[in-house]
Amino acid sequence: MDAANTPYTAQVAELHRAIEDKMRYAVGRDPRHARLHDWYAATALAVRDRIVDRWHATARSADEANAKRVYYLSLEFLIGRLLTDSLTNLNLMTAAKEALALHGVSFDQIKDLEPDAALGNGGLGRLAACFMESMATVGLAGLGYGIRYDHGLFRQVIRDGYQVEMPEDWLVFGNPWEFERPEIAYDIGFGGRVLPQDQPDGSSRLVWMPAERVRAVAYDTPVVGWQGTHINTLRLWRARSVEPMRLDAFNRGHHADAFAAQLNATNISRVLYPDDSSEAGRELRLKQEFFFTSASLQDLVRRHMAQQGSVERLPDTASIQLNDTHPAVAVAELVRLLVDEYGLTLERAFSIARGTLGYTNHTLLPEALESWPVTLFERLLPRHMQIIYEINALHLDTATPRPVSSPELRRSISLIDESNGRQVRMGHLAFVGSKKVNGVSALHGDLMKTTVFRDFHKLFPDRITAITNGITFRRWLVECNPGLTALINDSIGNRWVADAEELSELARFVDDTPFMDRYSAVKRENKQRLAALVQDRMGIRLDPDALFDVQIKRIHEYKRQLLNLIETVALYDKMRAEPGRNWTPRVKIFAGKAAASYHRAKLIIKLANDIARVVNNDPVVRDRLRVVFLPNYNVSLAEVIIPAADLSEQISTAGLEASGTGNMKMALNGALTIGTLDGANIEIRDHVGDDNILIFGLRADEVADIKASGYDARAKVAACPSLAQAIEAIRSGVFSPDDPSRYAGLIDHLLNDDVFLVTADFESYEETHKRGAALYRTPLEWRRKALLNTAAMGWFSSDRTIREYARDIWQAAPHPSP
Ligand code: 26V
Numbered sequence: 101m102d103a104a105n106t107p108y109t110a111q112v113a114e115l116h117r118a119i120e121d122k123m124r125y126a127v128g129r130d131p132r133h134a135r136l137h138d139w140y141a142a143t144a145l146a147v148r149d150r151i152v153d154r155w156h157a158t159a160r161s162a163d164e165a166n167a168k169r170v171y172y173l174s175l176e177f178l179i180g181r182l183l184t185d186s187l188t189n190l191n192l193m194t195a196a197k198e199a200l201a202l203h204g205v206s207f208d209q210i211k212d213l214e215p216d217a218a219l220g221n222g223g224l225g226r227l228a229a230c231f232m233e234s235m236a237t238v239g240l241a242g243l244g245y246g247i248r249y250d251h252g253l254f255r256q257v258i259r260d261g262y263q264v265e266m267p268e269d270w271l272v273f274g275n276p277w278e279f280e281r282p283e284i285a286y287d288i289g290f291g292g293r294v295l296p297q298d299q300p301d302g303s304s305r306l307v308w309m310p311a312e313r314v315r316a317v318a319y320d321t322p323v324v325g326w327q328g329t330h331i332n333t334l335r336l337w338r339a340r341s342v343e344p345m346r347l348d349a350f351n352r353g354h355h356a357d358a359f360a361a362q363l364n365a366t367n368i369s370r371v372l373y374p375d376d377s378s379e380a381g382r383e384l385r386l387k388q389e390f391f392f393t394s395a396s397l398q399d400l401v402r403r404h405m406a407q408q409g410s411v412e413r414l415p416d417t418a419s420i421q422l423n424d425t426h427p428a429v430a431v432a433e434l435v436r437l438l439v440d441e442y443g444l445t446l447e448r449a450f451s452i453a454r455g456t457l458g459y460t461n462h463t464l465l466p467e468a469l470e471s472w473p474v475t476l477f478e479r480l481l482p483r484h485m486q487i488i489y490e491i492n493a494l495h496l497d498t499a500t501p502r503p504v505s506s507p508e509l510r511r512s513i514s515l516i517d518e519s520n521g522r523q524v525r526m527g528h529l530a531f532v533g534s535k536k537v538n539g540v541s542a543l544h545g546d547l548m549k550t551t552v553f554r555d556f557h558k559l560f561p562d563r564i565t566a567i568t569n570g571i572t573f574r575r576w577l578v579e580c581n582p583g584l585t586a587l588i589n590d591s592i593g594n595r596w597v598a599d600a601e602e603l604s605e606l607a608r609f610v611d612d613t614p615f616m617d618r619y620s621a622v623k624r625e626n627k628q629r630l631a632a633l634v635q636d637r638m639g640i641r642l643d644p645d646a647l648f649d650v651q652i653k654r655i656h657e658y659k660r661q662l663l664n665l666i667e668t669v670a671l672y673d674k675m676r677a678e679p680g681r682n683w684t685p686r687v688k689i690f691a692g693k694a695a696a697s698y699h700r701a702k703l704i705i706k707l708a709n710d711i712a713r714v715v716n717n718d719p720v721v722r723d724r725l726r727v728v729f730l731p732n733y734n735v736s737l738a739e740v741i742i743p744a745a746d747l748s749e750q751i752s753t754a755g756l757e758a759s760g761t762g763n764m765k766m767a768l769n770g771a772l773t774i775g776t777l778d779g780a781n782i783e784i785r786d787h788v789g790d791d792n793i794l795i796f797g798l799r800a801d802e803v804a805d806i807k808a809s810g811y812d813a814r815a816k817v818a819a820c821p822s823l824a825q826a827i828e829a830i831r832s833g834v835f836s837p838d839d840p841s842r843y844a845g846l847i848d849h850l851l852n853d854d855v856f857l858v859t860a861d862f863e864s865y866e867e868t869h870k871r872g873a874a875l876y877r878t879p880l881e882w883r884r885k886a887l888l889n890t891a892a893m894g895w896f897s898s899d900r901t902i903r904e905y906a907r908d909i910w911q912a913a914p915h916p917s918p
Contacts, residue, residue, distance in 0.1 A: 178220030180735025236325030240915030415455030431533030
């Protein structure tokens with residue numbers, strides 16, 4: 101059945117029937133006794149059926165067109181839910197709602213029963229999910245490769261104000277969106293030795309004899325593009341043991357031993373690493389990286405061989421994008437496959453690899469740059485270690501445009517860091533093995549050239565590019581904000597969904613009162629929806645007319661939730677000191693997870709909750725200030741918060757947030773940004789204009805200067821009374837009477853070594869907040885600026901980002917819709 105060509109009433113009837121059939125024959129339940137979860141499962145399966153034919157047709161069309169394949173290798177895909185996404189992109193949402201209603205079931209009741217696929221930590225993983233959807237939308241033959249974790253990112257519970265991590269269990273009720281492919285499986289080796297082996301022709305070559313083998317089994321999930329014209333694949337690998345069990349051990353009564361290998365193997369795809377943690381160097385993580393990289397490369401080389409018959413043309417038929425350095429071992433693994441399995445010379449193999457691979461860098465933070473001890477690498481991947489040495493020699497002696505003779509330069513660009521007990525530098529490996537290395541915003545690209553990759557950039561001046569991130573407007577406007585979508589469609593039609601720059605047409609409505617009234621009404625409804633959620637989950641009542649001031653993202657010192665909290669306290673102090681003043685009512689909304697091992701970030705969560713408790717129980721500020729920390733931030737929660745935001749907090753220390761994408765989502769949904777000139781904030785300002793954004797604080801170059809000359813936080817605090825007072829309140833236990841010294845260490849650290857320049861930016865931040873609050877009191881001005889944000893965000897569609905990758909990195913073109 102082709103949904104697009106079927107009349108609406110027939111669509112409803114067919115879906116109604118299909119859901120009932122799925123209920124009986126796939127879920128196995130009598131519809132009269134079905135529970136809500138059964139209705140969710142039956143609906144998802146019925147929708148999946150409507151995907152499959154076009155999915156197969158897309159694959160055939162890509163084959164027939166001989167389309168260049170784009171492979172996106174990522175350890176993280178932060179997908180969220182798929183029911184609303186699939187129905188929207190298939191244009192079946194209204195019909196599905198009606199079909200369910202005929203069964204006496206409301207769509208809104210079942211959609212929340214779908215667990216989030218939370219196979220990612222934050223921005224990097226969500227970007228991968230947006231890219232998959234945009235590749236399908238623009239018609240690229242894109243295929244995502246990753247790991248099918250049994251458990252995604254931990255569920256965050258707030259107990260007594262503290263974050264507690266609970267295991268996440270998204271697969272307990274099964275996953276209706278995926279297809280297991282037991283026949284698509286590859287063996288992945290670990291450990292063992294590399295031995296010379298005599299060949300029949302008298303020559304000798306090296307052969308890797310792994311000590312251990314683990315099997316990677318494919319699970320495919322269709323990725324539906326807008327209007328369902330192209331449907332691509334996300335292929336996730338699950339680890340199985342090569343042998344199901346050891347029967348001999350079992351028969352001897354050694355029951356645990358009989359399954360030991362199975363357990364060891366399956367551990368590889370057990371859990372997602374909470375990546376933003378400071379501890380690194382765990383063996384299992386390196387195993388995960390090699391596991392999915394090797395399976396993916398074996399799979400794509402096999403596909404290429406089946407179609408082309410020779411590995412030589414790989415760079416013409418395939419582009420492989422490495423999402424950060426997590427799959428950087430691909431450089432060595434692809435060379436190994438080409439040399440050891442296809443008999444190429446190392447030079448030829450390396451040249452093919454470099455013609456095929458691209459690498460995206462997502463952070464400049466030194467502690468986040470991956471490196472592995474040579475000893476660990478050698479033990480797990482002995483053949484790859486040899487190949488990396490050979491690539492290093494080639495790169496240092498011959499492959500660079502100029503011979504690299506200075507020992508200092510050789511040290512700085514070597515793949516091996518000799519200064520730190522010998523480490524393999526994965527960023528360097530990815531750099532030398534890629535045709536292009538890209539940053540995720542203009543500023544980030546520039547900083548890559550002057551900081552981490554400075555010496556590389558001198559040697560390879562054409563390699564670094566900057567392609568600014570984007571977001572898919574289907575999920576981050578059409579699906580999460582139906583009210584605004586309807587208003588936009590009524591005003592300018594719906595072509596903008598595929599051609600986001602058309603949103604600029606909205607600018608001509610700024611003085612159109614009926615339109616603007618509706619725009620305000622939509623925002624208010626979205627705020628009411630969020631208020632209802634907060635009331636329901638936390639028992640806190642929010643005033644939908646207050647300014648909703650939102651900071652939602654991973655908790656990290658560089659993102660400076662602490663700056664926001666200190667400003668909250670300063671505002672609280674002022675409201676208490678002058679309760680009679682005409683304050684702008686404000687709700688401070690926080691959400692985000694901290695890495696389990698990141699103690700200071702977890703203490704910041706506790707501080708947010710402590711401040712919330714005191715403020716929300718203080719009758720003096722009632723109805724003017726509320727503080728909310730919403731637990732368990734994930735994609736689904738973001739979909740409720742973002743449409744309700746008035747003010748978007750993007751306040752990282754300039755130079756440290758590579759891009760940000762939450763900034764784009766909130767601006768698109770009509771929030772004003774309060775932000776530093778960092779990452780994509782700079783480009784958001786360029787698009788929305790200086791008048792429609794609240795910029796404050798030091799710029800990246802000023803941050804660098806201040807850090808170079810030494811910064812004295814105490815002097816700064818002494819000179820700013822509101823900052824001094826807020827800090828003293830936190831330090832002395834005003835918000836932690838049960839344990840007055842709880843925050844003494846946190847505040848001392850801030851005063852002694854304010855690494856992220858919280859105190860340096862405070863005054864300017866507080867001042868800018870005051871401007872924002874004043875502006876909010878002239879609602880017509882505020883909403884005018886909000887609309888101009890929505891209207892100016894078209895460029896930040898991930899469709900644009902993907903087209904730039906296709907043109908500048910992948911040299912890949914869309915193939916016709918099937
Ligand atoms: C990882 C780590 C690990 C060690 C401790 C410090 C630390 C800090 C950050 C990270 C995350 C690195 C990868 C990442 O998620 N980067 C984000 O990528 C987004 C998509 O490009 C981008 O919008 C965000 O600005 C960037 O932080």
